[in-house]
Amino acid sequence: MQKRWQMAVVLLITVVIAFLDRLNVTYIIVALSKENNWSEAEIGVKGGQLTSFFYLAYGVSNMLLSPLGAKMGARASIMLIIVLWSVFTVMGAWFSQFFGLMLLSRVLLGLSEGLHYPMMNQLSQRWFPLQERSRGNGIWTVGIFIALILGPFLLIPLIREYGWRNMFYVLAVLGMAISLPLVYFFVYDSPEQHPRISAEELAYIQQGVEPNPENSSTKQSLLKLFQSPLLLLALAASALNNMVAHGLLSWMPTYFVKARGLGETELMYALAIPYACSIGAVWFWSFLGDKTSKRILLACIGFFFTGISLVFALQLETLPTVTIFFCFTIIFITSYVTAEYAVAQKIIPQSMIVSGVGVYNGISILAGGTTGPAIVGWVIAQTGSYTYGILSLSSFCFVAAFVLWLLSRKMHY
The missing domain is CATH 1.20.1250.20 (MFS general substrate transporter like domains)
Known part of the structure; x- marks a missing residue:
């Protein structure tokens, strides 16, 4: 398989695991309510907070931390956030008896995962010629739907057999044991940096990708754009x-x-x-x-x-x-x-x-x-x-x- 397609498949795997980390809390709200004797009103409020605070942090990260990720490079950024989101997933299980700390773990998870999509978009731009861009993006985007399909069949049995906290630990291990080494061995910031890419594939990519649009002198202001x-x-x-x-x-x-x-x-x-x-x-x-x-x-x-x-x-x-x-x-x-x-x-x-x-x-x-x-x-x-x-x-x-x-x-x- 050519290196750009290998990379897309690796990114798909990281999306599946990241999305399972994101979704895990939706399967445990009932269990949390029983452990903490929440009323129906508290289930509504606290269940909403566990998801909303994640997306609040995720949105902020998407906007504000992407420039930092761009400076670090996509490969290093993705490896770092895999470690971080695995740690914060474990944190959610460790401190679940303190709702405020569990909420903090969701905020930190959102901040770490917020860099994932901007960095993958950067990789797609650098690795896939225009005529392949939709297919390249499509491979890792479908990871969302795979996670949504796998979630019930993977997470619910784990919760039933081992408890929801151990389910969190398993997801953290998947990130560290699968996503992290795959990114290390198969993902590079640009085709030119890949040590095992063929000359033919490199030439094909270089002929088909457009110049980095962020370097254009015709850049408009974001304020004007969003008017x-x-x-x-x-x-x-x-x-x-x-x-x-x-x-x-x-x-x-x-x-x-x-x-x-x-x-x-x-x-x-x-x-x-x-x-x-x-x-x-x-x-x-x-x-x-x-x-x-x-x-x-x-x-x-x-x-x-x-x-x-x-x-x-x-x-x-x-x-x-x-x-x-x-x-x-x-x-x-x-x-x-x-x-x-x-x-x-x-x-x-x-x-x-x-x-x-x-x-x-x-x-x-x-x-x-x-x-x-x-x-x-x-x-x-x-x-x-x-x-x-x-x-x-x-x-x-x-x-x-x-x-x-x-x-x-x-x-x-």
Whole structure:
């Protein structure tokens, strides 16, 4: 296998393990509530804090620490943050009896993981020619969905057999024993630095990559860039997407246990099946968007039906029908996932793509990733209903559809 594809597969593995570290807390909220005798209101508030504080730190890191990572280099940065996020995962288990310290571990985990995506984007830019860029990015991006599928089947049995703290320790070991050595042996900051790359592959990469856009003399100010109505609409849609996506990620396991009364086996399938559908949906929406050049309109329609599907999923009684409509929810929201960065890259000038996308990601996560789980938790705390908590996310789906409709009228892409 050529070195650039080896690197992409290694990055995929790091994404899977990092995302499992990120998701682990969503599987233990019920156990934590029993250990600490939390009321239903406390479950809503503290469960929301454990997820929202992570995304708050993650968004800040994405915006502010990326320049530091760029100075260190992608390889060294990724190796460092693998060590850090493994340590902070262990810290969450060690200090779980002190909620404030466990919350701190989530903040530190978010700060460390926030550098992961900017550094992988830098590697993709340097290693993959333009004609391969989507495939190169796609390999490691699909790690998110693999983690979402594997999560229930890996983490729930670990919790059942060994307890949730030992599950945290296993994830930390996976990072140190698998991700760290793989990055050390197979990831290099540039093709020129790789000691085992062939002359043919090196020449092919050098002919196909564009100059580093951050060195362009035509760079505009970020302030001026983010005054663009098109980018502001795109950013609003991204924040709303993060509210819905992270709200679902953070609360679906607890919803299925507390509101639906699922056992461990049922829970594993109820969580994994919808995200398994997302892998096929990515290819479907990508093909349709490229074929029709109506990515924004497709995302608008997709978000509208995401809201409809979510409402139906929460009203139905039997587990198979609930799971089917959660599958539709994930399939429809994927219409936006496949369009988001294509739209952002169309709006942001090439000379600012790295810094522009970094700030775009950070603001989107801060505005959406932190508030989505917190809003669900607040609704649960106020109403005592997990169904109402998840249902609150449907309103943001319809708002996102409206924002994307406005964007589609101004930008045909």
